[in-house]
Amino acid sequence: MDSAKLILTEPVAAPSKLEQLRQPGLADASDEKKKQIAKDFEAVxxxxxFDQMSKTVGNWGFEKDGASEQIQGIFWLHLAQDIANNGGMGLWKDIYKSLTGVNNTNETGHSLDGRI
Known part of the structure; x- marks a missing residue:
């Protein structure tokens, strides 16, 4: 690898505001699609x-092979998706509001707290 190609020789573009970086396709998306995008982000x-939390509790008696790690990863992924789709931590509501540009505080979401 030639490190000379990594040197910046052209002018750098001026920083732009985040509003200018919005993708045009997102404005045309339906409200349900925007809600799903927000919930998917919360799931990620x-x-x-959960991945970081699971590292703090040890291996729970599972073997330390590649297949076991994949199964545990799939478990944490599906758990996160299920929690996010059933109310989650409520972060998706703030993300949804930022996607729609609406600052409506009267909307109440169904959080997971009431179901526990």
Missing amino acids: LLNKL
């Missing part, structure tokens, strides 16, 4: 959170 966040 929860999956990463």
